[in-house]
Amino acid sequence: MKHSVCIVGGCGHIGLPLGIALASAGARVTLLDNSAKRVQSVAEGRMPFLERGADESLAEVLADGSLSVTTDPDAVGGSDAAVVTIGTPVDEFLSPQIRTFDRAMDGILDRMRDGQLLILRSTVFPGVTERLDRRCRERGLRIDVAHCPERIAQGFALEETGSLPQIIGGVTPTATRRASALFSLLGPRLIDIPPVEAELCKLFCNTYRYINFAIANQFYVIANKFGADFARVRSAMTTEYPRMAGFPGAGFAGGPCLLKDTMQLAAFNHNDFVLGQAAMMINEGLPTFLVEQAKQRYDLSTATVAILGMAFKGNNDDPRDSLAYKLRKVLTFEAAKVLCTDPYIQDPSFVPLEAALDEADVVFLGACHDEYRDLSIRKPVVDVFNYLKRPAAQDADSTRTAA
Ligand SMILES: NC(=O)c1ccc[n+]([C@@H]2O[C@H](COP(=O)([O-])OP(=O)(O)OC[C@H]3O[C@@H](n4cnc5c(N)ncnc54)[C@H](O)[C@@H]3O)[C@@H](O)[C@H]2O)c1
Structure with missing residues (x-):
């Protein structure tokens, strides 16, 4: 029998690729989203954001009728399974917004009925899945509840969904069996663990990555304070030295997940998480460090600066929690004029790349888009990522003039 699935939050960065993948694999999928704008875009076959390979796949599953899209919340009751992919942000105290989540749930x-399967795909605070199961039983609702966290990298969801192992955290053996049957459609290996461990899996993954980026960024700061070239040090460290193979480069660790999930883990541990909190200070402090360093070389107060790339990462159109915006904020305070440019983000205040490069006295790289890879910038450049083409004679630090 065909699986029928309603994805709640189905037009978001996680729900939409998952819905396309499940529909392509043979399920009947309804995407439910409360954003009328996104629903209209998807219904018309237009992806609301960049996702590799998704435009063609979306057109196919719409055309063969395996995927439909709606704003009608009653759609939840019409499928065997509901998969929740709504956002799970933290509040101004960096604590999970449990009340907002509870209201949505x-x-x-x-709208759910006995016999359905409910899967939390959103990243949640440890304990939320079992608590949700208790809330269902208090309502007299007999449904199977599981947490199956999403671990794709935004922008690569369709490629990765079919290859990454799926973690299945059913509250009961029946929930695990049913969630496994659904995710086995996607083909990858299934890993069955208790729900709280599935929740921790996801938070540990993102927090581990966030801390790793902070290590690189802290080393970058130390190297620069001593006039050393971090990229050269890193290259020497990692070349043919397998124990350093996973050591990341320096750069902005922004976006909607890494800091948020590190803070969820901190909140779970009653804010006793020195490593995570230190990582936050290093990563979030990087834009200010770059500006302070630039100020030692250039009189920013009379300078026009340009930021190339405002998305939270390269080749992506997502501005959510991008540190390029934090950089803009610091520069707006310090520089005479700040110009921003990004080929993927529509913003009337942004300027074309050529105009930014023409007018700028100093150029900052904000996101490593392919469009910037081969630029020859004849202006001072601040490139924390070490992404842009290097000049023939290299300066000893990252603030340098590109040939
Ligand atoms: N973006 C990522 O790379 C990524 C990776 C892994 C996990 N996650 C997790 O997945 C979850 C979703 O993240 P996202 O980036 O897709 O967020 P998103 O904001 O892109 O998508 C959420 C969608 O849910 C919709 N929505 C919100 N409340 C709703 C409701 N009550 N009913 C119907 N629709 C509703 C929104 O309109 C939006 O389209 C989060 O928990 C996030 O931490 C995200």
């Missing part, structure tokens, strides 16, 4: 549970 109440809206879903109100």
